[in-house]
Amino acid sequence: MIATITEANSISRNLVAVLRSILGLPKKLIPLHEPILGRAERKWVTDCLDSGWVSSVGPFVTRFEEEVAKACSARNAIVVSNGTSALQVCLIGAGVGYGDEVIVPSLTFVATANAVSHCGAVPHFVDAETATLGLDPVKLAERLDQIGEFRGAQLFNRETGRRVAAIVPVHIFGHPVQMQALSAVADKYHLPIVEDAAEALGSFDNDGRSCGSLSGIAALSFNGNKIVTTGGGGAVLVQDDDLAKKLRHLSTTGKLPHKWHFVHDIVAFNYRMPNLNAALGLAQMARLEEFISAKRALASAYADMFQNISGMRFFRERAGTRSNYWLNTVLLDEADESLREQVLADTNNAGFQTRPLWMPLHELPIYLNSPRGDLSVTENLALRIINIPSGASLGPQGIS
Numbered sequence: 040m041i042a043t044i045t046e047a048n049s050i051s052r053n054l055v056a057v058l059r060s061i062l063g064l065p066k067k068l069i070p071l072h073e074p075i076l077g078r079a080e081r082k083w084v085t086d087c088l089d090s091g092w093v094s095s096v097g098p099f100v101t102r103f104e105e106e107v108a109k110a111c112s113a114r115n116a117i118v119v120s121n122g123t124s125a126l127q128v129c130l131i132g133a134g135v136g137y138g139d140e141v142i143v144p145s146l147t148f149v150a151t152a153n154a155v156s157h158c159g160a161v162p163h164f165v166d167a168e169t170a171t172l173g174l175d176p177v178k179l180a181e182r183l184d185q186i187g188e189f190r191g192a193q194l195f196n197r198e199t200g201r202r203v204a205a206i207v208p209v210h211i212f213g214h215p216v217q218m219q220a221l222s223a224v225a226d227k228y229h230l231p232i233v234e235d236a237a238e239a240l241g242s243f244d245n246d247g248r249s250c251g252s253l254s255g256i257a258a259l260s261f262n263g264n265k266i267v268t269t270g271g272g273g274a275v276l277v278q279d280d281d282l283a284k285k286l287r288h289l290s291t292t293g294k295l296p297h298k299w300h301f302v303h304d305i306v307a308f309n310y311r312m313p314n315l316n317a318a319l320g321l322a323q324m325a326r327l328e329e330f331i332s333a334k335r336a337l338a339s340a341y342a343d344m345f346q347n348i349s350g351m352r353f354f355r356e357r358a359g360t361r362s363n364y365w366l367n368t369v370l371l372d373e374a375d376e377s378l379r380e381q382v383l384a385d386t387n388n389a390g391f392q393t394r395p396l397w398m399p400l401h402e403l404p405i406y407l408n409s410p411r412g413d414l415s416v417t418e419n420l421a422l423r424i425i426n427i428p429s430g431a432s433l434g435p436q437g438i439s
C-alpha cells in the first residue's frame with residue numbers, strides 16, 4: 040500500500056511532535072550525533088602536546104589500549120588510524136587473502152565491504168533480520184548451503200569458484216547481532232567470524248558478554264560520529280596473544296625492535312594510532328558509561344513516546360541485551376520511498392537532523408557485481424529506517 044499525501048503529512052507531523060516534546064524547540068539544527076568534548080579532553084591533549092610525543096609511539100597509546108581492552112573484556116587491543124583499517128587488519132588476522140570471498144551484510148556502512156576489498160577479496164552479501172537489524176543466521180545458513188562446497192576442510196562458492204574465508208556480522212546502530220546462532224552456522228561451515236563492532240562499544244549480548252569479544256577478533260571505530268571519539272581512530276580486539284603480537288607488528292610497519300637499525304621483516308602497514316589521538320580517547324573512555332547511560336535514557340524516553348504514535352515504531356534492543364543505542368531508529372510501518380523522503384524533509388526542516396539508512400551496499404555501483412543471496416529484508420528496511428537525534432547531550436539525562 041502506498042501512503043497517501045495526507046497520511047504522509049500526518050506521519051511527519053507526529054514524528055516532529057515527538058521530537059519536539061523530548062528535545063525541545065531547536066534553536067539551530069539538532070544533529071544526529073555529536074561528540075562531547077570537555078575539560079578532561081582538553082587537559083589530556085594539552086598534556087600530550089607538552090610532552091612532545093604526538094606521534095605513534097607514546098604513553099597515551101598504551102594506556103588507551105588498556106582502557107579499550109578492559110571495556111570490551113578483550114585480552115588485547117591494538118589501536119589504529121581508523122575503523123576501516125582495523126577491519127582490514129582483523130580480516131588478515133582471520134586468514135582472508137587475495138581472491139577470497141567474505142560474507143558481509145548489505146545493511147551496513149560501506150567500510151565493512153571496503154575492508155574486504157582492501158584485502159583483495161570480494162564481499163558476498165547476505166540479508167538482515169528484523170529483531171537486531173544484523174546478519175540473519177537462518178538466511179546465512181540457507182545461502183551457504185546453496186552455494187557452498189567443501190574441498191577438504193575449506194568451503195568454496197561453487198558458483199564463483201572462490202574460497203569463502205570468513206563471516207563479518209555487524210552490530211547495527213549498537214544492537215548486538217544474534218551471535219550464538221551465527222556462531223553455530225560459522226562452526227558448521229568451518230568459517231571464522233570477524234566482528235564489526237564499530238558502532239557497538241559498550242553494548243552487551245544477552246549472555247552478558249561485550250560486543251567486540253563475542254568472537255576471537257573484532258574491530259572498533261573512534262570516528263567523530265561514534266560513541267567515543269579520537270578524532271579518527273579504530274581498534275583491533277584480539278583474544279589470542281600470539282595473533283595480537285603478529286597484528287601489532289603488521290600495523291606498525293613490521294619494524295623489528297632495535298635501538299638504531301631499521302629492519303622490516305614483512306611488507307606491513309603504517310596504521311598505528313598517534314599518541315595525540317590516544318590522549319583524546321583516554322579522556323573519552325573515562326566517560327563511556329556516562330555517555331551510555333545518557334543515551335539509554337534518551338532511547339527510553341523515545342520508546343515511551345512512540346508507543347502511542349501510529350504509522351511507525353521505535354526500534355528497541357533485543358530482550359536481554361544492552362544496546363549502547365548509538366543511533367536511535369524509527370521504523371516506518373510502510374516501505375514507501377516518497378513517504379520516507381517526505382518524513383526526512385519535514386523533520387530536517389523542523390530543525391531535527393534525521394537520516395535514512397545507508398544505501399544498501401549491493402545497490403552501490405561499486406558492488407553491483409558482488410555475489411549475493413536474497414536481500415528482500417534489507418531492501419524493505421532501507422525504505423523504512425529513519426535515524427533520529429541520538430547524542431549523549433540530548434534527552435532527560437543529557438550531558439552538557
Ligand SMILES: *Cc1c(COP(=O)(O)O)cnc(C)c1O
Pocket residue numbers: 121122123124147148150151209235237238259260261262272273
Ligand atoms: C564507522 C564504521 C566503520 C568504519 O570506521 P571508520 O573509523 O569510519 O573507518 C566500519 N563499520 C561500521 C559498521 C561503521 O559504522
